Amino acid sequence: MKNRLYFDISKNNIEAKKKLFENIKIEQDSIGYYNLPNQDISSILEYASSFDGNIEYIVVLGIGGSSLGAKAIYEFLKPINCTKRKLIFFESTDPISIAHTLSQIDISKSHFLVISKSGTTIETIAVFKYIYSLQNNHEYFTFVTDKDSPLEKFADEIKAKVFNIPANVGGRFSVLSAAGLLPLALTGIDIQAILDGAKEIEMSFFNDGYIKEILLNKAFFYAKNHTAYHISCIFAYSETLRYFCEWFVQLWGESLGKKQLNSAFNVGLTPVGLIGPKDQHSFLQLLMEGTRDKTATFIKIADFKDELTIPNISLPYLESLDIINKIEFHKLINMQCDATFEALKAQDSIPLDEITIKAVDGHSIGELIYYYELLTSLVGQLINVDTYNQPSVELGKIILKNKLQKLKGQQ
Numbered sequence: 001m002k003n004r005l006y007f008d009i010s011k012n013n014i015e016a017k018k019k020l021f022e023n024i025k026i027e028q029d030s031i032g033y034y035n036l037p038n039q040d041i042s043s044i045l046e047y048a049s050s051f052d053g054n055i056e057y058i059v060v061l062g063i064g065g066s067s068l069g070a071k072a073i074y075e076f077l078k079p080i081n082c083t084k085r086k087l088i089f090f091e092s093t094d095p096i097s098i099a100h101t102l103s104q105i106d107i108s109k110s111h112f113l114v115i116s117k118s119g120t121t122i123e124t125i126a127v128f129k130y131i132y133s134l135q136n137n138h139e140y141f142t143f144v145t146d147k148d149s150p151l152e153k154f155a156d157e158i159k160a161k162v163f164n165i166p167a168n169v170g171g172r173f174s175v176l177s178a179a180g181l182l183p184l185a186l187t188g189i190d191i192q193a194i195l196d197g198a199k200e201i202e203m204s205f206f207n208d209g210y211i212k213e214i215l216l217n218k219a220f221f222y223a224k225n226h227t228a229y230h231i232s233c234i235f236a237y238s239e240t241l242r243y244f245c246e247w248f249v250q251l252w253g254e255s256l257g258k259k260q261l262n263s264a265f266n267v268g269l270t271p272v273g274l275i276g277p278k279d280q281h282s283f284l285q286l287l288m289e290g291t292r293d294k295t296a297t298f299i300k301i302a303d304f305k306d307e308l309t310i311p312n313i314s315l316p317y318l319e320s321l322d323i324i325n326k327i328e329f330h331k332l333i334n335m336q337c338d339a340t341f342e343a344l345k346a347q348d349s350i351p352l353d354e355i356t357i358k359a360v361d362g363h364s365i366g367e368l369i370y371y372y373e374l375l376t377s378l379v380g381q382l383i384n385v386d387t388y389n390q391p392s393v394e395l396g397k398i399i400l401k402n403k404l405q406k407l408k409g410q411q
């Protein structure tokens with residue numbers, strides 16, 4: 001992975017950067033995600049290798065941090081990896097979506113992964129109850145949840161297999177735990193490659209590698225300018241990164257949008273996920289000429305490993321577009337990325353940076369995920385929020401439960 005920053009980096013914060021780095025090192029003792037690249041995944045791999053050969057669909061019942069990470073990686077790798085099994089997600093209580101998703105699977109050839117860290121999320125349990133009413137053989141279910149959660153107790157009761165999410169790994173930081181790795185491994189994706197990518201960023205950051213200075217500088221920029229540039233856009237030039245953008249939106253928004261610690265102020269950076277070239281024909285105008293409140297990170301894929309080429313055909317009245325003839329699509333999309341980047345660079349005061357990942361592979365997505373997790377932790381420290389809690393999400397869950405209890409009382 002390469003990352004170039006095109007904004008002013010204050011030279012005066014050497015001591016502050018040192019302190020930030022020390023703080024993150026201290027967090028390593030209590031925040032579990034930092035060490036996930038080094039975990040032992042043998043139990044996941046063994047489970048995956050002994051898995052029933054008749055199963056064609058791995059079906060995730062989960063929401064938020066319990067589905068977005070696996071989905072981001074699966075959807076990134078899917079177009080170029082012929083997976084052993086399809087990964088399908090039930091992430092909503094929308095009845096139309098439930099019925100539609102159900103129509104895409106054959107229940108007798110499906111294995112259901114019920115993923116919920118708390119084990120009590122209404123959306124997940126509601127969908128699980130529905131699926132369980134259609135298929136109640138415990139062998140068709142595996143549960144991923146916190147140790148001793150109500151869901152683990154239920155799974156034990158029906159004698160189903162359980163994997164745990166480490167207690168100190170938060171929901172939206174859990175993609176590299178069993179919550180993300182188990183579904184991916186069951187589809188046949190090489191999860192070690194993903195961890196290797198994450199490890200490369202981890203080593204580079206914690207062992208004074210090239211990414212350390214970049215991440216510290218970038219975090220300082222975001223934090224120092226968080227009132228002026230409060231919207232953080234990712235402009236990813238590949239459809240494969242669509243769900244990575246969704247994952248980023250949750251990670252960034254839910255981690256940084258908070259009341260500051262010991263303060264009356266509410267802060268946060270608003271995440272926006274854009275996909276090029278599509279969003280050149282939509283959001284770009286706002287980015288280029290709109291209010292100067294947005295930063296943009298361009299993400300490019302260096303090698304698409306694809307030679308699909310625009311044919312050498314000249315069409316009447318469209319001769320002026322013969323300039324695209326014989327150009328490979330991978331070249332075209334990256335040229336579009338460069339052109340948009342240059343156009344933005346020529347404008348005044350739009351902070352930009354560019355990340356280039358090597359290819360559409362597990363290593364690259366592992367790098368990208370760990371990079372963004374680290375960046376989130378760094379910015380969280382600097383804007384003085386508790387990066388790892390989500391009081392407002394919890395409040396919504398409590399209000400919903402109260403409403404449901406009231407409804408039950410009226411029946």
Ligand code: PA5
Pocket residue numbers: 063064065066115116117118119120121124170171172173254390393
């Ligand atoms: O980041 C978080 O903690 C949340 O967004 C959770 O991932 C989400 O609410 C789902 O919770 P759970 O995994 O407990 O079902």
